[in-house]
Amino acid sequence: MQGNLNWRDIQSDLLENGFTRLSGVLGPQSCDDLIAAYEDDIYRSTIDMKRYNFGRGEYKYYSYPLPQLITALRTYFYKHLRPVAIEWSARLKTDFNYPEQHNDYLKICLKHGQQRPTPLILKYGPGDYNTLHQDLYGEIHFPYQAAIMLSDKDDYTGGEFTLVEQRPRMQSVAHVQTLNKGDAIIFAVNEFPKIGKRGYYRAKLRHGVSALKNGKRHTLGIILHDAK
DSSP states (O other): OOOOOOHHHHHHHHHHHSEEEESOSSOHHHHHHHHHGGGSSOEEEEEETTTTTSEESEEEEEOSSOOHHHHHHHHHHHHHHHHHHHHHHHHTTOOOOOOSSHHHHHHHHHHTTOOBOOOEEEEEOTTOEEEEEOOOOSSOOOSEEEEEEOSOGGGEEEOOEEEEEEOTTSOOEEEEEOOOTTOEEEEESSEEEEEETTEEEEEEEEEEEOOEEEEOEEEEEEOSSOBO
16 A cells, blocks of 8 residues: 555645545555455445446445455555544534544444445446445444545546535536546545535535446445444
8 A cells, every 4th residue: 555645635635625536555466456356255245236226337345354455445544534534523513533443433333233344346347337426324424435446547438436516506516537547536425524604514525437438447445434
């Protein structure tokens, strides 16, 4: 994992814009290994997106115990995103406490009936897409999550990562990102604090993936709260 990122700037960007992009979080071999393991017996469920009107394509949720790399990524992101979550909570005037360790945060999820792991790997082919959505999974949810591109950008066309920000009494605005292999995008799970005339308000954010024109695309999703 990338060790020389400027997390102070990343945290500021997240609080201001609701999302930010990180370069080279995973190396090429780690990306290839995750794709190669797609058919292994390490997942708790497989979702056909078309069946549930989520779009087209397929994704799989990892089961506990998680692969070592997935656990390491969750721990890594929680450590660096916890200060943002604390400031997020202060600006939106919530009273939620984010413990220092991710394992202790998962214990809070468990107390609220959320015990199923949420990290997932997504697979897209020609014509596949993901509709705009949020990954909440229950009463408890960490304010930010990450998506990591596992495929080389030359392996497919289309398939842009899309974020749509809903603004009160204004038209929504779309943010479109094309990620390189190993790059990550961190973004608000549900909402983020945005400054207005009367202080901070809750700006809603939804995410999805535009239709692939050709090729194959794999992405890793790192969600820090568990699901019911």
